[in-house]
Amino acid sequence: MKAVAKGLRGFATYMGSLMGADAYRKYxxxxxxxxxxxxAMTEREFWRDRMDRQDSNPQGRCC
Known part of the structure; x- marks a missing residue:
């Protein structure tokens, strides 16, 4: 059972990194x-800046 839980946590971490959930930590x-x-920017400032940059310079994204 521990292996399944560890696998699910690993998968959730992987999916979060694909979606950019760890971007502020990396910043x-x-x-x-x-x-x-x-x-450093606060987390709120970071996400606002990131969204503003994506809006002003759109690149290939899924959505």
């Missing part, structure tokens, strides 16, 4: 690793 990791001195 923070990159922000900290690249040595920025200012404050």
């Amino acid at each position: 923070l990791e990159h922000f900290n690793a690249s040595g920025h001195t200012g404050p």
Whole structure:
């Protein structure tokens, strides 16, 4: 039963990454690793910026 639960968690993580659910976490990791001195965007600011950039520069997406 533990193997099934582990498999389902792994699948959910994979699907979340496909949908971009971990984009803010990746942004923070990159922000900290690249040595920025200012404050990082809040999660709300990040998603607003991401949606604005996608709207102003549409690329191939499924929807």
